[in-house]
Amino acid sequence: MLQKRVIVCLDVRDGKTTKGIRFKGNVDIGDPVEMAQTYYEQGVDELVFYDITASSEKRGIMIDVVERVAERIFIPFSVGGGIGSVRDMRAVLLAGAEKVSVNSQAVQNPGIIEEGASLFGSQCIVLGMDAKSDAEMPSGYRVFINGGRTPTALDALAWAREAERLGAGEIVLNSIDADGTRDGYELIVTRLLSQSVGVPVVASGGAGTPEHLVRVFTEGSADAALVASMVHYGDYSIAQIKDALQAADIPVRR
Amino acid sequence: MIVGVVDYQAGNLRSVETALHHLGADFVVSCDPDALLRTDRLIFPGDGHAGAAMKVLESGGLGDAITTFFSAGKPVFGICLGCQIVLERSEETESPCLGIVAGGAKLFPFARDRETSAPATGERLKVPHMGWNAVHPVHSDPLFTGVPDGASFYFVHSYYTEPAAENVLCTTDYGIEFASGLRKRNLWAVQFHPEKSGEHGLRMLRNFLEVEL
Numbered sequence: 192m193l194q195k196r197v198i199v200c201l202d203v204r205d206g207k208t209t210k211g212i213r214f215k216g217n218v219d220i221g222d223p224v225e226m227a228q229t230y231y232e233q234g235v236d237e238l239v240f241y242d243i244t245a246s247s248e249k250r251g252i253m254i255d256v257v258e259r260v261a262e263r264i265f266i267p268f269s270v271g272g273g274i275g276s277v278r279d280m281r282a283v284l285l286a287g288a289e290k291v292s293v294n295s296q297a298v299q300n301p302g303i304i305e306e307g308a309s310l311f312g313s314q315c316i317v318l319g320m321d322a323k324s325d326a327e328m329p330s331g332y333r334v335f336i337n338g339g340r341t342p343t344a345l346d347a348l349a350w351a352r353e354a355e356r357l358g359a360g361e362i363v364l365n366s367i368d369a370d371g372t373r374d375g376y377e378l379i380v381t382r383l384l385s386q387s388v389g390v391p392v393v394a395s396g397g398a399g400t401p402e403h404l405v406r407v408f409t410e411g412s413a414d415a416a417l418v419a420s421m422v423h424y425g426d427y428s429i430a431q432i433k434d435a436l437q438a439a440d441i442p443v444r445r
Numbered sequence: 446m447i448v449g450v451v452d453y454q455a456g457n458l459r460s461v462e463t464a465l466h467h468l469g470a471d472f473v474v475s476c477d478p479d480a481l482l483r484t485d486r487l488i489f490p491g492d493g494h495a496g497a498a499m500k501v502l503e504s505g506g507l508g509d510a511i512t513t514f515f516s517a518g519k520p521v522f523g524i525c526l527g528c529q530i531v532l533e534r535s536e537e538t539e540s541p542c543l544g545i546v547a548g549g550a551k552l553f554p555f556a557r558d559r560e561t562s563a564p565a566t567g568e569r570l571k572v573p574h575m576g577w578n579a580v581h582p583v584h585s586d587p588l589f590t591g592v593p594d595g596a597s598f599y600f601v602h603s604y605y606t607e608p609a610a611e612n613v614l615c616t617t618d619y620g621i622e623f624a625s626g627l628r629k630r631n632l633w634a635v636q637f638h639p640e641k642s643g644e645h646g647l648r649m650l651r652n653f654l655e656v657e658l
Contacts, residue, residue: 192618193570194577194597231643236577261463267599267641287459289641312456312493314573314601360573389571414576444577444597 194442195408196236196415197432198393199422201226203272204243206252210423211371217243220423224259230422231264233429236444238264239292239363239417242272254286261287271319275300280307284315292363294319295336298343298350301357308358313390318359322347322380323367332380339367347380348387355388362388363417365395373399373420381411393417401427401435408441448472448654449484451511453501455526456492464640468651478510486654487514490640491526492601495550496538498526508543515545515632522653523634528627529606531634537604546629548608555620556603570620573603580625580637582615587656588626588633588649589615596645598637600625606636631658 201208207219208226227238240260242253250273257270270283271292280291291311297304297318307316323342325333330348335341351362364384366377376397385392391414394407398418407413421427436443448465452458452474465472465488472488475481489511491498502508511531515521523531530542535550542550556572577597582589605623614626614633626635633653639646 196576265464265647266643284457391575
């Protein structure tokens with residue numbers, strides 16, 4: 192039986208793992224390569240690196256990080272942030288990433304999904320989506336871009352279906368309402384998307400306890416769940432999360 | 446001992462290279478049939494479309510090289526798409542495949558249901574089959590030395606292999622129980638990605654590098 196994946200997300204800025212603290216901006220919390228290795232040894236199923244480097248001249252640092260990660264961990268990992276062209280995609284994939292993730296760039300230029308999927312295969316192309324509840328939208332959720340700051344005219348469900356049609360092989364759904372709260376994933380929109388598309392849906396935003404993952408895999412129908420703060424600060428290990436999932440009869444890799 | 450890695454423009458070989466490097470293997474990545482025929486064991490990885498892959502294999506003489514390598518009795522290891530195109534045929538393409546192992550690759554049946562039926566409620570099996578799943582060897586085999594029954598491996602595929610029963614190496618359950626690995630004499634082929642499957646995957650690759658016939 193296919194297992195539910197626990198994915199650790201690392202935000203990387205200028206080659207360092209960083210974490211946004213509300214009202215305080217970002218603080219560096221470690222070396223992404225060493226952190227990746229630690230999570231790999233703990234039994235994480237996959238990793239996601241988001242490059243939030245602001246200046247374009249420092250973007251080469253990320254490729255170096257990707258290469259060093261690929262030499263040391265032997266599980267799939269994806270890279271997102273600042274991927275604006277198939278040239279960017281190729282650079283990340285050749286550096287050793289399994290998948291690339293596009294978000295705002297795909298809203299502005301949906302063709303990048305199609306182009307990437309035809310060149311590298313759908314399994315390589317992940318659509319990242321930031322969604323926020325909005326009663327005016329047909330599905331009840333609106334897509335935002337630019338790190339969740341800018342609203343778009345897109346409905347979350349319609350955009351997920353369109354991205355799948357264009358060739359996205361997976362969708363990472365980040366709930367803006369839940370993000371950073373550590374109060375649990377947004378179950379309603381996760382379930383809605385996961386049951387409406389034929390590609391895996393990864394829940395993101397709000398994870399604070401292993402119980403939150405249990406709920407997003409059962410009530411939320413997610414195929415995978417992203418965690419960040421709850422593991423970065425040592426509150427929980429990957430093993431503790433998987434123990435809780437296993438206790439709830441959710442199939443996981445041990 | 447030199448390992449040849451077949452480069453036939455089917456997907457990214459980087460992860461296979463980094464895994465072999467990690468294991469300390471002496472290897473060459475090549476699209477030159479002669480260079481590959483001079484190696485001692487062959488790894489035949491790949492992602493993507495079976496039809497496109499067969500076109501490249503046929504035009505460059507690589508398909509013949511793989512068959513010749515197999516006939517010479519040297520160890521061959523197919524990965525993912527490499528596991529499907531050692532068969533005679535695939536539903537993904539009209540072109541015949543390499544035909545080293547009897548059988549064919551088929552699309553997961555529920556991939557078609559999705560187009561015709563209304564969205565189901567509750568859990569529905571998605572295609573591609575993507576993620577970690579348990580692998581059960583059907584008999585003892587050197588490829589599984591040190592790898593427990595039911596160990597998880599990373600899969601990404603929409604077609605599954607249906608080889609002759611005597612060539613089934615291991616099985617996996619995804620809606621149906623399918624052959625997630627094949628064995629025919631000096632050829633092993635697996636549907637999953639050992640190079641992306643953590644320590645069990647590395648052990649399997651090492652087992653292939655060390656296998657004695």
